[in-house]
Amino acid sequence: MENGLGKVVRVFIVLALILITGIVAFVAGFGTSMLAETSALFPSPVPTAAIDDATDTPAPSPTPYTPPEGGPETETFDLFWEVWHIVEQSFYGELPDMQTVTYGAIRGMLGTLDDQYTSFIEPQTAEIINEDATGSFQGIGAWVTLRDDGKLELTSIFESSPAERAGLQDGDVVIAVDGESIVGYGIYEAIALIRGPEGTDVVLLVEREEVDEPFDVTVTRAELQIPLVESEMLEGNVAYIRLREFSTTADTQTLEALEALLAQEPVGLILDLRNNPGGWLNQAVSVSDIFLDGGVVLIERSAEEEQFFRSEDGDAGESIPLVVLINGGSASASEIVAGAVQARERGVLIGELSFGKGSVQYPYRLSDGSELRVTVARWFTPADEAIHGEGLMPDIEVPIPEDIEADEDPQLERAVDFLLNGE
Amino acid sequence: MKRYIVLFVIVVALAPFVMGVGAHRLMLAQREALAAQPMRVFWEAWELLDTSLYGDLASPQQRTYGAIRGTLELLGDPYTIFLEPQSGEVERDRLAGAYGGVGVDVSRDGDGNVLLFPYDDSPAQAAGVLPHDRLIAVDAISVAQLSLDEIAVLMRGEVGTQVTLTLARPPTPPFDLLVTLGEIRIPSVVYRILDQDAHIGYLQVKSFTSNTAEETSAAIEALLSAGATRLVLDLRDNGGGLVSPALETADLFLDGGVLLYEERRDEETTFSGHAGGIAVDVPVVVLVNRSTASAAEIVAGALQTRERAILIGTPTFGKGSVQLIFGLSDGSSLHVTSAVWLLPNRRRVEPHGLSPDIEVVWDQQQQLEDPQLARAIRYLQTGE
Numbered sequence: 001m002e003n004g005l006g007k008v009v010r011v012f013i014v015l016a017l018i019l020i021t022g023i024v025a026f027v028a029g030f031g032t033s034m035l036a037e038t039s040a041l042f043p044s045p046v047p048t049a050a051i052d053d054a055t056d057t058p059a060p061s062p063t064p065y066t067p068p069e070g071g072p073e074t075e076t077f078d079l080f081w082e083v084w085h086i087v088e089q090s091f092y093g094e095l096p097d098m099q100t101v102t103y104g105a106i107r108g109m110l111g112t113l114d115d116q117y118t119s120f121i122e123p124q125t126a127e128i129i130n131e132d133a134t135g136s137f138q139g140i141g142a143w144v145t146l147r148d149d150g151k152l153e154l155t156s157i158f159e160s161s162p163a164e165r166a167g168l169q170d171g172d173v174v175i176a177v178d179g180e181s182i183v184g185y186g187i188y189e190a191i192a193l194i195r196g197p198e199g200t201d202v203v204l205l206v207e208r209e210e211v212d213e214p215f216d217v218t219v220t221r222a223e224l225q226i227p228l229v230e231s232e233m234l235e236g237n238v239a240y241i242r243l244r245e246f247s248t249t250a251d252t253q254t255l256e257a258l259e260a261l262l263a264q265e266p267v268g269l270i271l272d273l274r275n276n277p278g279g280w281l282n283q284a285v286s287v288s289d290i291f292l293d294g295g296v297v298l299i300e301r302s303a304e305e306e307q308f309f310r311s312e313d314g315d316a317g318e319s320i321p322l323v324v325l326i327n328g329g330s331a332s333a334s335e336i337v338a339g340a341v342q343a344r345e346r347g348v349l350i351g352e353l354s355f356g357k358g359s360v361q362y363p364y365r366l367s368d369g370s371e372l373r374v375t376v377a378r379w380f381t382p383a384d385e386a387i388h389g390e391g392l393m394p395d396i397e398v399p400i401p402e403d404i405e406a407d408e409d410p411q412l413e414r415a416v417d418f419l420l421n422g423e
Numbered sequence: 424m425k426r427y428i429v430l431f432v433i434v435v436a437l438a439p440f441v442m443g444v445g446a447h448r449l450m451l452a453q454r455e456a457l458a459a460q461p462m463r464v465f466w467e468a469w470e471l472l473d474t475s476l477y478g479d480l481a482s483p484q485q486r487t488y489g490a491i492r493g494t495l496e497l498l499g500d501p502y503t504i505f506l507e508p509q510s511g512e513v514e515r516d517r518l519a520g521a522y523g524g525v526g527v528d529v530s531r532d533g534d535g536n537v538l539l540f541p542y543d544d545s546p547a548q549a550a551g552v553l554p555h556d557r558l559i560a561v562d563a564i565s566v567a568q569l570s571l572d573e574i575a576v577l578m579r580g581e582v583g584t585q586v587t588l589t590l591a592r593p594p595t596p597p598f599d600l601l602v603t604l605g606e607i608r609i610p611s612v613v614y615r616i617l618d619q620d621a622h623i624g625y626l627q628v629k630s631f632t633s634n635t636a637e638e639t640s641a642a643i644e645a646l647l648s649a650g651a652t653r654l655v656l657d658l659r660d661n662g663g664g665l666v667s668p669a670l671e672t673a674d675l676f677l678d679g680g681v682l683l684y685e686e687r688r689d690e691e692t693t694f695s696g697h698a699g700g701i702a703v704d705v706p707v708v709v710l711v712n713r714s715t716a717s718a719a720e721i722v723a724g725a726l727q728t729r730e731r732a733i734l735i736g737t738p739t740f741g742k743g744s745v746q747l748i749f750g751l752s753d754g755s756s757l758h759v760t761s762a763v764w765l766l767p768n769r770r771r772v773e774p775h776g777l778s779p780d781i782e783v784v785w786d787q788q789q790q791l792e793d794p795q796l797a798r799a800i801r802y803l804q805t806g807e
Contacts, residue, residue: 018435025436029443076483083491083505083757086749087498090761092688096497098462106468108493112481113472120468302477362475366467374475 743772
């Protein structure tokens with residue numbers, strides 16, 4: 001019995017020894033590998049000089065890195081990793097995460113292109129754009145624009161929207177959202193903060209011209225339709241349609257409004273494209289088509305190919321006398337419509353010189369949900385004229401005087417006058 | 424039996440050891456794959472530009488430079504920058520046309536006289552200019568209504584050319600001296616007993632170079648033995664330089680204690696002074712201005728926060744970080760901010776700089792005499 005018990009104990013001890021030896025060896029192996037990693041096996045950059053004499057310059061501790069494989073021209077790009085490696089080791093402050101770095105690198109790369117319209121859109125922003133494309137969204141209900149000074153201006157409050165109910169006014173400037181300053185933010189970053197689920201509150205810090213100090217406004221978000229079109233019958237039986245932008249339902253909303261107005265037998269139509277920044281190219285073509293009979297709307301040219309976009313006969317707005325209002329805020333798709341109307345002598349342009357964006361971007365979706373908008377082509381009017389960097393000159397130029405009253409609109413007045421009196 | 428056991432242990436140990444190495448390597452590989460993953464989007468964008476962009480595409484090298492700049496911008500640090508390889512032409516331009524001077528320090532006394540103090544071994548000294556000589560004109564242009572900067576410009580030019588200095592050395596009547604401009608090694612320290620008060624020594628440190636501390640120490644000794652009992656330390660327009668001499672200079676005035684903290688991402692270094700020093704008991708006023716930066720702010724900041732001296736002048740520049748410069752494989756270079764400085768009171772130098780205890784602005788266009796120095800003299804004379 002004693003012998004048997006002794007044997008069991010011995011076997012147990014041996015097994016335990018084996019186990020301990022194994023664990024120790026495993027840890028030793030792991031540790032050795034770690035030591036090898038941090039020793040001179042991997043070359044590490046050493047500063048060649050120091051400003052202000054870093055009195056105790058440490059030898060940067062090396063960590064291995066590998067350039068991503070498979071990318072084209074990785075050899076040239078090795079320099080990027082060289083730099084990032086140094087920054088990781090030596091930079092004093094907080095390091096951004098790899099996703100932020102990737103986006104920063106993309107933006108930096110795009111900065112070398114000399115093409116402001118080729119742009120990178122982060123997943124969050126791309127999501128907003130896609131939400132807008134559906135024609136509705138959850139937010140406060142206001143059109144916004146990013147001013148030159150980096151501040152977000154509410155250019156126009158939706159009727160009976162949460163924004164209106166909260167007392168926000170056209171021209172208010174939002175400088176913070178829920179306590180976070182948005183000055184200097186991109187327009188979509190700012191919008192993403194303002195938007196949110198229906199029923200939740202958002203606190204906006206607002207600057208208003210006649211108020212000395214910025215003040216807080218709390219708005220309860222709601223589900224809202226994007227009103228692309230405003231229409232009404234003006235004095236003298238002149239029909240008026242204002243199109244805000246060329247998102248996916250621009251053509252159907254325009255046609256709907258037009259048909260309602262045509263039922264009242266107007267003498268003419270004013271299509272207001274002022275401050276319309278553009279949108280989808282196919283929407284520009286189909287909106288143009290409403291007012292144009294068969295023919296060319298625009299010519300698109302890329303490096304390899306040339307494509308003619310055409311309008312067809314038989315639409316509701318082909319015969320009504322037409323004036324298109326444009327100004328410096330009319331860009332891209334707006335200029336396609338206005339350019340076609342002018343070149344095809346379908347109507348008269350009144351207002352101010354348009355923005356001058358004659359390039360076409362294709363939105364490529366990247367693997368993480370972000371979007372790269374790449375300038376893929378230029379477009380030309382049916383008269384084969386380029387407007388890029390030039391803009392469209394209206395047939396009748398009507399400048400807006402600086403000291404204008406809020407309810408005055410000499411461009412609109414001129415358009416009514418033209419349709420009523422033919423000059 | 425024993426041999427068996429040894430063999431057994433080796434086998435039992437070796438396998439887990441190899442497994443351990445392998446496990447660590449695998450972990451590394453996974454971590455790298457994970458780290459490289461987000462850059463996939465970058466390569467997608469890169470390729471899309473290659474295939475789809477209308478218009479000119481920048482070269483792969485320029486795009487890489489752009490990506491680097493875009494990344495460094497994220498760090499939000501104006502001193503962490505990427506510099507493309509300098510073209511040979513720029514380098515040649517920089518070396519051509521070395522400017523020369525006469526090698527004097529120029530100041531104005533209370534009566535508006537412009538006084539010259541020639542540097543040792545300078546063209547001015549060789550031509551016979553003596554300390555305290557009054558400058559009347561340069562190349563027949565009267566200096567009476569000119570600012571000190573404008574006067575300095577008149578006495579500069581290409582090496583080998585000449586200027587005529589009209590000097591007065593009362594009671595000698597004004598006379599001309601012809602000085603041939605030479606390359607000037609500007610001494611980092613200039614000093615003299617002030618004309619306004621023979622008990623006040625004036626000590627100007629222009630920048631911190633390797634032997635500035637020794638020069639300063641020697642200057643203080645010379646001033647003290649010439650009868651000075653108080654000092655004005657002028658750090659105006661001192662853009663910095665090396666940190667060690669700056670710390671040693673501050674140490675001359677401080678009896679031990681903390682001079683500076685240097686903070687890195689995950690460590691901090693404390694720089695302390697030595698007990699004693701040649702100027703620890705001498706009343707000091709430090710002159711600073713907007714161009715007092717970096718290492719000069721360390722000295723001024725240490726003396727101010729340790730309440731060893733008051734600062735007179737205007738707020739300083741606010742540069743308190745250390746950059747390392749790395750040469751990159753293609754000849755470009757990278758400046759990386761690796762540390763920031765904290766003053767002995769643990770306040771950062773960057774970005775706000777130091778506020779003077781007594782603010783005195785010097786409008787050089789309007790005021791010929793130095794009001795900041797005048798205020799310092801008054802403070803040292805009256806204690807307020």
